[in-house]
Each structure stands twice: as C-alpha cells, then as structure tokens.
Amino acid sequence: MEHRHGEYKVLGGKLVVADFDVVDERLADVSVSGDFFLEPDSALGEINAGLTGLPVDSSAKEIAAAVEAALDPEASMLGFSPEAVAVAVRRALAKATGWGDHQWEIIKPQALTTEVNVALDEVLTEEVGAGRRNPALRIWEWKEPSVVIGSFQSLRNEVDPEGARKHGVKIVRRISGGGAMFMEGGNCITYSLYLPQTLVDGLSFVDSYPFLDTWVMASLEEMGIKAWYQPLNDIATDAGKIGGAAQKRLGGGGMVHHVTMSYDIDADKMLEVLRVGKEKLSDKGTTSAKKRVDPLRRQTGLTREQIIDTMINTFTTRYGAVESTVTSEEMAKATERVTTKFGTEEWLARVP
Incomplete structure (x- = not known):
C-alpha cells in the first residue's frame, strides 16, 4: 500500500489537496481537503466516495467526471471544481506536475x-x-x-x-x-x-x-x-x-x-x-x-x-x-x- 499526497492551487481560487492510498492499482481511503467552500457539508463525503476505487490510470477527465457524478446536483463548489480535484489527484499520482x-x-x-x-x-x-x-x-x-x-x-x-x-x-x-x-x-x-x-x-x-x-x-x-x-x-x-x-x-x-x-x-x-x-x-x-x-x-x-x-x-x-x-x-x-x-x-x- 502506498500513500499519495497532491496539491493544486486554483488560479484565482482556493487550494485543493488530495490524500489517498493506492491498493491494487486503485484509489483507497480518499480524503479531499482545502480552503475552498462547499455546501452542503455532506458533499465532501460524496466527493471522497466518488473517487474511491478509481483506477490509478484514470485520466483527468475521468476523475472530474467521477466527482461530478458523485455530487448532488444541488451541491455548490466555490473556489474549486471537479477539474481542480482531478489535478490534485493526478499530481498525487505523479501524472501531473507543478512548477x-x-x-x-x-x-x-x-x-x-x-x-x-x-x-x-x-x-x-x-x-x-x-x-x-x-x-x-x-x-x-x-x-x-x-x-x-x-x-x-x-x-x-x-x-x-x-x-x-x-x-x-x-x-x-x-x-x-x-x-x-x-x-x-x-x-x-x-x-x-x-x-x-x-x-x-x-x-x-x-x-x-x-x-x-x-x-x-x-x-x-x-x-x-x-x-x-x-x-x-x-x-x-x-x-x-x-x-x-x-x-x-x-x-x-x-x-x-x-x-x-x-x-x-x-x-x-x-x-x-x-x-x-x-x-x-x-x-x-x-x-x-x-x-x-x-x-x-x-x-x-x-x-x-x-x-x-x-x-x-x-x-x-x-x-x-x-x-x-x-x-x-x-x-x-x-x-x-x-x-x-x-x-x-x-x-x-x-x-x-
């Protein structure tokens, strides 16, 4: 089991952090955090659940789609987006890089x-x-x-x-x-x-x-x-x-x-x-x-x-x-x- 950590600062927005383990080439024990705003509170658990089990070779588009699919349509993301979460996850997997x-x-x-x-x-x-x-x-x-x-x-x-x-x-x-x-x-x-x-x-x-x-x-x-x-x-x-x-x-x-x-x-x-x-x-x-x-x-x-x-x-x-x-x-x-x-x-x- 490998623990991974990735961060992404949204341009003009907030910091998004992704922590998770990799088990059998899939994401496990996913925890997304940051200084963003999210309503309702339960939506954070929905994001984590939507990411759990994703293959490590998932594309940024597939990760963002999993986040969007997991969220209630009424959920409100302020200062970040499903795409921002995908970047943080990809950086944790060393498939995306920062400056x-x-x-x-x-x-x-x-x-x-x-x-x-x-x-x-x-x-x-x-x-x-x-x-x-x-x-x-x-x-x-x-x-x-x-x-x-x-x-x-x-x-x-x-x-x-x-x-x-x-x-x-x-x-x-x-x-x-x-x-x-x-x-x-x-x-x-x-x-x-x-x-x-x-x-x-x-x-x-x-x-x-x-x-x-x-x-x-x-x-x-x-x-x-x-x-x-x-x-x-x-x-x-x-x-x-x-x-x-x-x-x-x-x-x-x-x-x-x-x-x-x-x-x-x-x-x-x-x-x-x-x-x-x-x-x-x-x-x-x-x-x-x-x-x-x-x-x-x-x-x-x-x-x-x-x-x-x-x-x-x-x-x-x-x-x-x-x-x-x-x-x-x-x-x-x-x-x-x-x-x-x-x-x-x-x-x-x-x-x-």
Whole structure:
C-alpha cells in the first residue's frame, strides 16, 4: 500500500489537496481537503466516495467526471471544481506536475533570424518532451522586421505582399495557431516557454493560458500595470491590448507557450503590412486595429531592456530558474529545420 499526497492551487481560487492510498492499482481511503467552500457539508463525503476505487490510470477527465457524478446536483463548489480535484489527484499520482517539480532554465536574448527563432521553438519543445532538456523560458531577439503568422492562417489573407516588400519585412509561419505578429527589433517583447504537458495536465486550453502566464501578470504588476487575460489568448489592460499568446502541444509530451507583447510598435507600418479585417475586430469592441495596440513603453515609462530584466527576475525568483544557453546541437537542428521546413515556400504557403 502506498500513500499519495497532491496539491493544486486554483488560479484565482482556493487550494485543493488530495490524500489517498493506492491498493491494487486503485484509489483507497480518499480524503479531499482545502480552503475552498462547499455546501452542503455532506458533499465532501460524496466527493471522497466518488473517487474511491478509481483506477490509478484514470485520466483527468475521468476523475472530474467521477466527482461530478458523485455530487448532488444541488451541491455548490466555490473556489474549486471537479477539474481542480482531478489535478490534485493526478499530481498525487505523479501524472501531473507543478512548477516546483522542475528545474527551470532561462535562455537570454540572442539575435537570430526569425526563421531560426521559430525553428528553435519546435526543436526545444521536442527536447523538453524527450527529457533531454529542462523546461525553459527563452526571450527572443531577431535580426530583421518580420511578420510571424499562425500555423493555420492564410498567407494571402493576412499579409499585404506589397507592404511587406516596401518595408523589407520577412514573413515566417510558426508551429502554433493564433494570429499574426508584426515584429521589429526593439518594438516588442517575445518569449517562449518550453514545458512538459504534465504541467497543464487536467487544465482546459482556456485555463492553461493564464496559468502559464501568472508570473508575467505579477511582473507587469510590479511595473505598475494591471493586466489580465481576455479569452482566449489576448493580454489586456484598461488602456487596451498589449499582447497575445499561442500554444502548440507536440506528440512527444512537450509543449510551447509563447507570447508577444507590444513595446513601441509602429502601428501605421503594421497596418500597411498586415491585412486586419472588420470581422477579426468585431468581438474586440473597436473598429481600428491601430487602437488595439497599446505599447508597454507608454504604460511603464521603462526601456525594453528594463522590462525584460524585470520579467526574468520575476521568473527566477518564483521558480528558482538558472541561466542556460541553446546548445550547439540544438542550434544545428534548428538551422537544419529552417532548410527543410521553416524557410521553405512549401511551409510558408501551406495555407495559401
């Protein structure tokens, strides 16, 4: 018999703790606790009973469903949910992980071509998924003005080729979905998180975005900015949108979560290069893409370098991260991936 203990702090909610034994590959003597609110009191016993006997290989969805099925429809869960209980149980079984279960690394900015940057996202995600590299935060730097379009976006619908040629803008397609990013050196801040999918085990796609950027919100608050997620993937403040996120989960168990935040964007140039339609703006409460881009420079009064340093310090303090670099082997893989994939017309125009 093995005793297991798992904890999960709900984002914006309460702590959920799962204690149980494992007998014959099933959960036994289950006790769920925490600082949440639950009515009526008897509902806690219903949750424990619903979890008792579940196979240890139950998925997060199956665990949450067992909790929901065990509860009276009139029961009220405040500050947590069946999904939160599932995360705590999965963590107790070492099938889900928390930030503190990993040694995090930080890869500081290194000026690269945009194709190499997007190729590194794929390579480093694969390396983390395979267990050959620790999870890491990488801050981007790039050599040329660029537009990075989402994996599923239409090239002709998103980019004005004449505007791109006029301003010498490189067009690259990344592996994640989401919208186009207009990026000039010094006008935005882009970072990528490479992590095992166990860190978001049991979380919905919607919940995983703010969960992975909790440290960013804390860093922005330190700089005087109150920011929040505007579902699904926009980071916003009272003054407007300041950034957007995207994710890609690979078959090997790794995933990338990356964000671009505006620092001092040239909105006029952006609108000459990007084709931003009215339909895209219809749920944003505005009719102008230019109004949607609110630079961090104006809101903080800090240099781009100061903002990046604050972000790195926040991440380091929270997660005990250590400095790292891209290895020569990883860079060689990324360079090869540019030749075979990210630098090819076939990849760029895969959605014409």
